[in-house]
Amino acid sequence: MKQKIGMITIGQSPRDDIAPVMSRIIGPGIEITQKGALDGLSDTEINGLAPAANDVALCTRLADGRQVVVAKEKILSLVQAKIDDVNQASVDLIVLLCTGHFPRFESRCLLVDAQKIVDKCLEALVDDRYTLGIVVPLAEQMEPALQSLSHLTSKISVASASPYGPLEALQTAAAKLYQNQVDLVVLHCMGFSSDHRQVMRDVTQKPVLVANSIVARTLAELLTR
Secondary structure, X not given: OOEEEEEEEOOOOOOOOOHHHHHHHHOOOEEEEEEEOOOOOOHHHHHOOOOOOOOOEEEEXXXXXXXXXXXXXXXXXXXXXXXXXXXXXXXXXXXXXXXXXXXXXXXXXXXXXXXXXXXHHHHHHOOOOOOEEEEEOOHHHHHHHHHHHOOOOOXXXXXXXXXXXXXXXXXXXXXXXXXXXXXXXXXXXXXOOHHHHHHHHHHHOOOEEEHHHHHHHXXXXXXXX
8 A cells, every 4th residue: 555645835736846856755655645725725815825014924836836925824724724634635644845933733643844854954964163054035034044043053154045036046145155155055945956956066065955855855764664
């Protein structure tokens, strides 16, 4: 019998930019069920989820490839509803395809927190000997990312570039991190890919971690028979 994974995006499903990549890392024989917090919503309804002042902004993708920015506070119930739906499909585990900080969601099966996996990986690699480079999608996410990981090292350089935008923006971010002499870079959004990793490595000449790869390798361990 095939093992089943539920993948929940804060945007719209299917995430054809993420799920196939993660599936290849996880390995064969795995059935994936995808749901999105914004599935079935009109553009008007999605616009109503945009961040207001003091809201936490999250960047995600719609099914047609468009980038959208939503307020974390406004999508929590939508995410929980999709987790409830996927639990009905008798999956072995669920992974939330976002590296944002979230409150605890309820789930009958194991719910994998992508953000915690990525940050715990960094905790194993980084200390005050090293300068950590962080890339997040939105400029307004830079300071929260800095604060979130400041316990690892006092030497952090943060840049912003959306995984759903032009590669030139990522090259600019990479140039900033190169100038700041980082020792390691993390592309801290599940939307970043191996192509983005290559751009970053080409410029910085340093090791680069991609969030969805780290999470997928953890899932592979959980599902190995």
